[in-house]
Amino acid sequence: MTKIRRPDGSEDTMVPDRRLTPRVQEDDKWRTALTCIEPNKILVRGYPLDEIIGRLTFGEAIYLLLMGEVPSPAIGSLMEAILVSFIDHGATPPSTLAARNTATTGAPLRACVAAGVLGFGRFHGGDIESCMQFLDTGLEMVRRGSSYKDAATTIVQKCLASDEQIPGFGHRFHTRDPRAARLFQMALELEVEGGHIQMIRAVELAVNDLPDGMRVPVNIDGAIAAVCGDIGIPPETANALFIISRVPGITAHAQEERKREHPMRQIDPKDHIYDGPGQRRLPDKRR
């Protein structure tokens, strides 16, 4: 709901852009609270950018910009983890293929990135908001006295009854999403595990108790939803993290397409192999 001022000065709370009323002129200046630009000075949420450079990581600066404050060390670590977890998933996601198809036409990198970003539709990276709402529904029951187990069973049954997929679960490829497990482990170690993560664990148990006996993994959407919920990142911002995280991957694929392949080729997603480095471990001092 937005306040709209009529030409005669009277106010009204109405759904924005009621085309039944003529458009009102904006008399006031509009406002931004993100970045202040003055000659030779750039403040990001109040902090001079040249002070942030070299003292905050990119992940921490992203949190500052989106949330308005510098993150605590624990939350900062989880931000890095979330952003790293979704950075790429190979050449087969339709968003990556859209980017490669754009690259093969000779379009510049930004066009390839834009095409790839547009591929985050309802079925691809959009599960996070519905998962957060799903978990919140269960948490509401817990707040009113239910056990996690009963709440989880209830919300799972509700999904199945309305023939909906359970958001945050299952994967077209992995039976145990390695990224999800790692995020949960970090949340535990950093002591930020809270209600959302507890709820999603309960849902995982409830799902695996279903009669058809399928072992269904929490997927990366679900893990990010739960972790974001417990560190206070709202759903719309969690959605933004997907896009921010995947842009480097889209970029890398577009550049590889341009560098290794000839233009205007027919890209068959099933017809490729990996020829990068074999599995290797981080140097000791990194582990």
Next chain:
Amino acid sequence: MTKIRRPDGSEDTMVPDRRLTPRVQEDDKWRTALTCIEPNKILVRGYPLDEIIGRLTFGEAIYLLLMGEVPSPAIGSLMEAILVSFIDHGATPPSTLAARNTATTGAPLRACVAAGVLGFGRFHGGDIESCMQFLDTGLEMVRRGSSYKDAATTIVQKCLASDEQIPGFGHRFHTRDPRAARLFQMALELEVEGGHIQMIRAVELAVNDLPDGMRVPVNIDGAIAAVCGDIGIPPETANALFIISRVPGITAHAQEERKREHPMRQIDPKDHIYDGPGQRRLPDKRR
């Protein structure tokens, strides 16, 4: 140049997609060296993603994905710095306005991000490749015996003679770009300062010696170009860093537009004020 195989098996090196020859069928599988996806396993340039999560920052993971190797600590710090330096520049860049104009129509976040990313045209964020080539021209002279001073004077004169702007210099708003100075300081402290940074300093002196006596700053494009040159990041990858860096800013503006303003408004870029936090300093332990 690409090798193309004719239907009769003969090979030819020609400009790709010579439409004079019929299109050849691809018999081989195509290849990607970026990310290996197998059930329950994701390797990014060979490193298991669940091992990277929590051990590499987002900035380091971006370097790994684009360059193929884990960065050294010094280069990792500069990566973070480069990515933070371009994260946002307020509401007035045309790319940010394109994103806000898309947001005001109610379009989803990914559409706003795509529209914003498309605004990195020739005149906006595209100076980096030309600046790197400009510096390389000067460095070639130095390698053949010229002094930095003479080489700088030469390449500056060449630009002015052909009525071209000197890439990496000047800014529509700042007379001393705070981001550039900070990046150079870090490069010095981390002991990665090399030929490119030396060259751009020489160019700065040469430009400021010009008769019209203008003090012209190295801008952020120039600083990133010089630093990337000295840490071995090629021009096309440096270009990618602009996009990756600015996506969080575009995202934040699109979300603020949707949250604070009513839809379908006329966005006047000159008619806004900053109402975010006043200037403040990072906590002591961060400095």
Next chain:
Amino acid sequence: MTKIRRPDGSEDTMVPDRRLTPRVQEDDKWRTALTCIEPNKILVRGYPLDEIIGRLTFGEAIYLLLMGEVPSPAIGSLMEAILVSFIDHGATPPSTLAARNTATTGAPLRACVAAGVLGFGRFHGGDIESCMQFLDTGLEMVRRGSSYKDAATTIVQKCLASDEQIPGFGHRFHTRDPRAARLFQMALELEVEGGHIQMIRAVELAVNDLPDGMRVPVNIDGAIAAVCGDIGIPPETANALFIISRVPGITAHAQEERKREHPMRQIDPKDHIYDGPGQRRLPDKRR
């Protein structure tokens, strides 16, 4: 609902992409019914393209491609009219501003067009589907015995009661949308006026009977919704016509921006004037 085949051969009807089940391989080829491409032959919905060229107009070919058949003369004329009606609306729509902001950065035309197209959000050109559903609700009542007047009053009241805007009515600028009136006039002359147009006229009367006495016009979305309903164009295709129609306008603005203005300018939507031809009439033989 889609049929999915499990790996063991058993079938299931489920919501597509149930991530609870592993992704199944596609054994069959997928199909397109739009255009057949063979060496030296292009069939658009079965018609050789070189036969269509010069015999169908662009508007008629668009109808053929989207609807599958060559339109009758009456429907063809309305297609042209619909497509012409939305071709441009000046420099102030946010979509057009997104395109101009992209053009000012030096981005190529296709990027400007893409940025502009992304601006057709919920509040901008998206009213057509909701208007068609709105009219269909009223028509359902008419089919069950209600008068147009009573049905219109009912659906209008339902909107107002739930504080929703009445789709297809009102405009931020026009109190009598000249395009809507002309479309209705043509529908009448071409004898295709049917239930949808009747319904929207009834709604217009019902709206104007409301106590606050506002004269609220049917807008172009409403006119297109009603006309499309009466000539059998489904809502999703009607939505497509908006995009197809406005692309020339977006193109023209992007090109004018690049041609007349210097790059990287701050575009103030309120700060422009029209300096094109004064009002003029088509040549006699055209009227």
Next chain:
Amino acid sequence: MTKIRRPDGSEDTMVPDRRLTPRVQEDDKWRTALTCIEPNKILVRGYPLDEIIGRLTFGEAIYLLLMGEVPSPAIGSLMEAILVSFIDHGATPPSTLAARNTATTGAPLRACVAAGVLGFGRFHGGDIESCMQFLDTGLEMVRRGSSYKDAATTIVQKCLASDEQIPGFGHRFHTRDPRAARLFQMALELEVEGGHIQMIRAVELAVNDLPDGMRVPVNIDGAIAAVCGDIGIPPETANALFIISRVPGITAHAQEERKREHPMRQIDPKDHIYDGPGQRRLPDKRR
């Protein structure tokens, strides 16, 4: 070159956005000559939109908007023909695949269209400007006394010597592009055939006289370039016609993808068949 006004009032002709000079404030209003919007009145290049609706076709209105005047009947017919000729080319162009890959993620139609439009890169639909320049080079020689045959031979040899493809010739699929032949036939019948079409015919003969004896067709880019040249449409506008023409095709494919296929599928461009209508002829009265 643009005129820039310095803050002190002095003028300078310089390459736009010389970042060596501080940005100048715009004191004057900016101008558009395309569409005049006043309450209840919309003028497109001076013509009231409600007068154009029903009297100009979409193709003619596109010409009016882009070129500023109502086209003659002959030019109007060729506009329709040009726009129809490029309306679709099946499911395999990378731009169409980018659109389908976006559609399969559940993204809305406008995102699919944007992704598709971005695929008009250098190698896909971008040949038209280079072809027009190529033909103009030959026509310049003819104006200075050369025969068409000699001029054609010269410009062909120049291409081959610099290992460049001859713009407007060859196709990855067709050995005789049916669309090109039809456009030329129409130009002849409508008596607009001029120097550009003569030149491209001469080039076709010169190419087919080359030692390797390949029969190489004029392709659709070349035909559109030549026809546009002879009816006075400048290169940048000819480029725009590609985009405007193909948007309906991209739209149709995105909608078919969403309607017939399940989401998040792996789209193999080689693995599809056409199941639309078999070849058929337009009704007699249409031919």
